[in-house]
Amino acid sequence: MSYTREQIEDFLYHEAALIDEWKTEDWANLFTEDAEYLIPPTENPDANKDTALFIINDDYHRLQQRAIRLGKRTAHAEFPHSIVRHMISNVRIISQSANDLVVNYNQVVYRSKRQITDTYICSATQHLVPDGDSFKIRSKRVILATDTLRPQGRVSIIL
Amino acid sequence: MSQKTSPIPLPSGADGFIRDDRANNEFLVPRKAFTSPEVLAAEYERIFSQCWLYAAHASELPEPNSFVSRRVGGRELIINRDSDGEIHAFFNACSHRGAMVCREKTGKNKWFVCPYHGWAFNSAGTRVAQDNETGFPDGFFDGGSKDLTKVAKLAVYRDFIFITYNSNAGSLSDYLGDAAEMLDLVADQSETGMEVTEGNHEYSMRANWKLLLENSADGYHAMATHASYFDYLQSTNGSFRSDFNPSDIGGACTAFGNGHAAIEYVAPWGRPVAQWVPQWGDQGRDAVNQLMETLIKRHGEERARRIGEKNRNILIFPNLVINDIMALTIRTFQPVNEGYLEVNAWSLAPKEEHADVRKFRQYNFLEFLGPAGFATPDDVEMLELCQQGYKNMPEPMWNDISKGMSKAINGSDDELQMRTFWRRWNALMTAD
Ligand code: FES
Numbered sequence: 001m002s003y004t005r006e007q008i009e010d011f012l013y014h015e016a017a018l019i020d021e022w023k024t025e026d027w028a029n030l031f032t033e034d035a036e037y038l039i040p041p042t043e044n045p046d047a048n049k050d051t052a053l054f055i056i057n058d059d060y061h062r063l064q065q066r067a068i069r070l071g072k073r074t075a076h077a078e079f080p081h082s083i084v085r086h087m088i089s090n091v092r093i094i095s096q097s098a099n100d101l102v103v104n105y106n107q108v109v110y111r112s113k114r115q116i117t118d119t120y121i122c123s124a125t126q127h128l129v130p131d132g133d134s135f136k137i138r139s140k141r142v143i144l145a146t147d148t149l150r151p152q153g154r155v156s157i158i159l
Numbered sequence: 160m161s162q163k164t165s166p167i168p169l170p171s172g173a174d175g176f177i178r179d180d181r182a183n184n185e186f187l188v189p190r191k192a193f194t195s196p197e198v199l200a201a202e203y204e205r206i207f208s209q210c211w212l213y214a215a216h217a218s219e220l221p222e223p224n225s226f227v228s229r230r231v232g233g234r235e236l237i238i239n240r241d242s243d244g245e246i247h248a249f250f251n252a253c254s255h256r257g258a259m260v261c262r263e264k265t266g267k268n269k270w271f272v273c274p275y276h277g278w279a280f281n282s283a284g285t286r287v288a289q290d291n292e293t294g295f296p297d298g299f300f301d302g303g304s305k306d307l308t309k310v311a312k313l314a315v316y317r318d319f320i321f322i323t324y325n326s327n328a329g330s331l332s333d334y335l336g337d338a339a340e341m342l343d344l345v346a347d348q349s350e351t352g353m354e355v356t357e358g359n360h361e362y363s364m365r366a367n368w369k370l371l372l373e374n375s376a377d378g379y380h381a382m383a384t385h386a387s388y389f390d391y392l393q394s395t396n397g398s399f400r401s402d403f404n405p406s407d408i409g410g411a412c413t414a415f416g417n418g419h420a421a422i423e424y425v426a427p428w429g430r431p432v433a434q435w436v437p438q439w440g441d442q443g444r445d446a447v448n449q450l451m452e453t454l455i456k457r458h459g460e461e462r463a464r465r466i467g468e469k470n471r472n473i474l475i476f477p478n479l480v481i482n483d484i485m486a487l488t489i490r491t492f493q494p495v496n497e498g499y500l501e502v503n504a505w506s507l508a509p510k511e512e513h514a515d516v517r518k519f520r521q522y523n524f525l526e527f528l529g530p531a532g533f534a535t536p537d538d539v540e541m542l543e544l545c546q547q548g549y550k551n552m553p554e555p556m557w558n559d560i561s562k563g564m565s566k567a568i569n570g571s572d573d574e575l576q577m578r579t580f581w582r583r584w585n586a587l588m589t590a591d
């Protein structure tokens with residue numbers, strides 16, 4: 001069976017809505033148990049996570065923990081929660097086989113807190129696995145389309 | 160030192176700009192030191208233009224003609240090796256009319272050619288003759304006056320490259336003094352040399368630079384600021400050493416001369432060199448145990464255990480932090496303005512590191528450190544809350560940094576390391 005871009009977009013919008021609404025544990029449950037969530041270094045988006053210093057290098061355990069942590073008052077950078085919005089565009093299905101859909105897209109994420117709004121310009125690649133009438137994420141690699149993390153200074157939200 | 164500085168707008172008392180009351184064990188720092196552009200201007204002149212500053216690690220320059228370009232103490236530098244492998248640091252500004260001659264962050268260049276009018280410099284900074292150059296008399300470029308300008312002094316200690324803009328500065332080894340021993344404990348983790356790994360963290364904080372210095376070796380804040388990080392460790396099987404007891408962390412702070420300080424304490428978590436935790440599995444245990452054996456062979460049991468099993472947060476005045484904790488980070492930072500700083504951070508590792516251990520190291524680094532870790536963003540939040548809190552001046556005028564002042568030995572959760580920084584800061588800011 002082959003999937004349409006619209007089906008993929010529906011899924012990406014759903015994922016984005018969970019993040020924007022701070023349903024972080026529901027977000028984490030979109031992932032397969034062998035999943036990874038990665039942000040490679042800005043100077044080399046193709047770097048290897050086992051040798052290079054990434055910005056985020058989460059396996060399933062750590063992305064679950066990331067989601068739980070963000071629900072706590074003691075996750076100070078996100079207490080109270082900032083206001084987050086994902087804008088997703090340029091969605092392309094790169095390849096699809098029975099158990100692996102590769103999807104590319106661009107996103108702009110806004111984070112507002114204490115009267116400052118930071119903008120994260122990104123592209124992303126996801127490897128999706130069909131799951132009933134939806135998908136699970138096996139890999140999400142977000143590439144920051146800026147040459148450094150100045151002036152945002154942190155990625156305390158989920159991109 | 161120049162006498163042209165306009166007066167520094169801080170309340171000045173018997174101890175200078177700080178209140179260092181040893182009789183009553185009270186230590187106060189004026190909040191205005193964090194919010195005043197005039198104080199920052201004076202810091203540029205009296206601190207960043209006078210002290211030795213960390214610039215790069217020799218492993219970032221692996222071959223002849225390798226270079227990096229970056230801001231050091233607020234100034235744009237090219238740090239490179241010439242064709243003979245000798246290390247230099249040049250201002251990244253053309254000797255003609257000042258354009259930056261290097262626009263890449265890293266690479267290998269035999270020549271730096273200014274994009275504006277095409278002046279060319281070799282990797283030793285020498286202005287080289289162009290074909291068909293007209294308008295300059297014979298010999299105009301001889302004698303070096305049109306070469307790239309070098310920083311006043313450069314010195315390397317155990318592959319840590321330092322520079323200073325002060326031609327009267329004493330030697331780097333005098334500057335580091337006994338704090339050099341802390342750099343040894345880092346450099347000695349490898350038999351073949353340490354290297355900066357691929358990928359770095361370039362981020363920022365909307366806070367005064369001194370807030371990050373204070374925070375980088377502040378054991379006192381760990382339990383409050385990083386409660387959610389300790390929750391994460393608790394819910395991660397095997398992330399603590401099995402015999403760990405939180406009351407053991409203890410540790411001590413050492414104040415060195417010239418404003419340097421370090422805390423050393425028990426590591427509750429795994430250390431790539433060289434403390435295994437169950438999370439790393441049997442294969443990891445073999446690799447880490449082997450590392451400890453080679454450390455013992457090289458350094459003897461006692462020093463090997465100190466190198467491999469102790470955490471250390473090292474502050475080298477004014478803006479170098481080396482945190483040797485669940486990973487090893489070199490962190491340096493500089494003010495852009497009084498309320499905004501830039502950070503550069505790298506992961507440092509033994510060149511010969513086993514692939515499994517390197518993987519733990521990079522994974523470990525991010526659980527705590529870095530702009531998307533489980534701790535650093537909360538540090539950023541705290542520093543920004545402080546900076547915003549200082550807007551309430553003038554009524555609450557002073558920060559209190561007295562913790563541990565009455566004790567003979569300060570623990571890792573006392574505040575001697577910050578007092579050490581501030582005493583040096585005060586001495587430089589009030590010197591004639
Ligand atoms: S400014 Fe560099 S050649 Fe003119």
Ligand SMILES: [Fe+2]
Pocket residue numbers: 374380381384385534535538
């Ligand atoms: Fe911290």
